[in-house]
Amino acid sequence: MNYDSETCIGVLGGGQLGRMLALEARRMGFRVIKWTGGDVSGAARLADHILTQPFDCPDTLQRFIDQVDVATVEFENIPRELLEKVAAHVPLIPGTEAVSVCQNRELEKSFLADHGIPTAEFRIVDCAEGLAAALRDIAGDVILKTVESGYDGKGQMLVRSEPARASADQLWQDFGGGRAIVEQRIDLAAELSVMVARGQDGSTVTYDPAENEHRDHILDVSIVPARLPQALLDEARTIATRVTQALGYTGVIGVEFFLDQQGQLLVNEMAPRPHNSGHHTLDACECSQFEQQLRVICDLPLGSTRLIKPAVMWNLLGDLWPSETTAPDWTPVLKTPGAKLHLYGKSHAKPRRKMGHVTFMGDTIDEALERANACKRALGC
Numbered sequence: 001m002n003y004d005s006e007t008c009i010g011v012l013g014g015g016q017l018g019r020m021l022a023l024e025a026r027r028m029g030f031r032v033i034k035w036t037g038g039d040v041s042g043a044a045r046l047a048d049h050i051l052t053q054p055f056d057c058p059d060t061l062q063r064f065i066d067q068v069d070v071a072t073v074e075f076e077n078i079p080r081e082l083l084e085k086v087a088a089h090v091p092l093i094p095g096t097e098a099v100s101v102c103q104n105r106e107l108e109k110s111f112l113a114d115h116g117i118p119t120a121e122f123r124i125v126d127c128a129e130g131l132a133a134a135l136r137d138i139a140g141d142v143i144l145k146t147v148e149s150g151y152d153g154k155g156q157m158l159v160r161s162e163p164a165r166a167s168a169d170q171l172w173q174d175f176g177g178g179r180a181i182v183e184q185r186i187d188l189a190a191e192l193s194v195m196v197a198r199g200q201d202g203s204t205v206t207y208d209p210a211e212n213e214h215r216d217h218i219l220d221v222s223i224v225p226a227r228l229p230q231a232l233l234d235e236a237r238t239i240a241t242r243v244t245q246a247l248g249y250t251g252v253i254g255v256e257f258f259l260d261q262q263g264q265l266l267v268n269e270m271a272p273r274p275h276n277s278g279h280h281t282l283d284a285c286e287c288s289q290f291e292q293q294l295r296v297i298c299d300l301p302l303g304s305t306r307l308i309k310p311a312v313m314w315n316l317l318g319d320l321w322p323s324e325t326t327a328p329d330w331t332p333v334l335k336t337p338g339a340k341l342h343l344y345g346k347s348h349a350k351p352r353r354k355m356g357h358v359t360f361m362g363d364t365i366d367e368a369l370e371r372a373n374a375c376k377r378a379l380g381c
């Protein structure tokens with residue numbers, strides 16, 4: 001557990017999570033090399049060195065492993081073969097197995113079911129007949145999701161039970177085939193998530209659960225502390241810790257939950273990395289989720305997860321931009337006390353693209369919410 005500021009951290013992926021990780025790494029004195037696997041949006045900047053070659057380039061693999069002391073992923077959809085190759089040469093945190101489980105909804109849901117952790121009812125299907133059987137088994141509306149490569153609601157299709165559904169053949173064709181999970185649609189009372197960090201020695205810490213509000217399947221705001229009974233929040237922390245331990249996980253992980261109308265917590269999915277609902281930790285917690293990840297990677301003691309101030313995180317999507325290259329006027333945010341603007345350096349705005357976020361802090365959660373809502377209104381949301 002020696003602090004070595006010469007440590008070079010290798011990051012697989014080129015998005016905003018790696019950017020915020022790199023910002024914290026710089027503050028802590030570490031060097032960062034990113035391998036983005038392709039074109040970069042601008043979010044990859046702030047690394048000492050950026051590799052943009054495809055993930056199957058052997059020369060780049062060699063350069064990456066020659067230069068980095070330890071490697072991590074900033075998003076989970078990194079090919080398994082690459083994770084294995086990297087891990088054969090340098091420590092990879094989190095490890096290949098844990099990332100593989102989280103990048104595939106079939107493995108993920110099966111893992112949860114095997115460990116007795118409650119989830120929405122589901123079936124795995126790979127043909128129209130399978131879909132027809134699943135639709136007979138699961139009552140009410142369902143959501144079809146691709147087993148791989150989904151994020152921000154991509155690769156999902158809602159299938160309502162009323163009015164009468166199209167035939168399974170037609171639905172399967174509309175969905176595009178492949179391999180899918182058919183998931184019972186939960187009548188949500190709330191959504192929440194818990195960030196957990198597990199050190200190399202197996203010790204764990206959790207952050208205060210975030211209450212998450214989505215719009216069109218994309219996270220809109222996270223509210224911390226969540227406005228839910230304490231016993232429920234404690235239960236969410238306990239389940240999230242159980243999931244982390246069962247995975248034998250090392251690093252920071254986000255565990256997403258549905259709360260149904262009966263008050264039951266169901267695990268939706270896990271994100272094997274810092275998570276969008278943990279962005280407030282940069283401004284509102286003693287140790288951010290990104291610093292925490294660096295601490296685990298470098299085998300340093302875990303930091304305090306204490307919330308210093310109630311916070312509301314608002315995601316800034318590209319829809320807010322007047323044009324692809326024109327940003328909104330941030331004056332309302334800049335004039336709001338307790339508001340911190342974070343922009344990810346992406347050169348082009350597109351609808352649904354995450355361009356940045358704002359953390360609104362207040363002395364109470366109501367004050368933070370009032371500030372967030374006033375700014376949202378001022379920016380036309």
Ligand code: ATP
Pocket residue numbers: 120143150151152153154183184185186187188191214217218219256268269
């Ligand atoms: P992300 O990676 O951004 O979390 P994702 O593509 O992995 O998104 P999910 O987390 O599965 O997608 O779904 C996104 C959102 O869609 C959920 O947070 C929830 O609001 C809604 N949703 C997904 N599945 C269900 C379900 N079974 N019942 C009710 N709502 C759901």
Ligand code: MG
Pocket residue numbers: 256268269
């Ligand atoms: Mg999700």
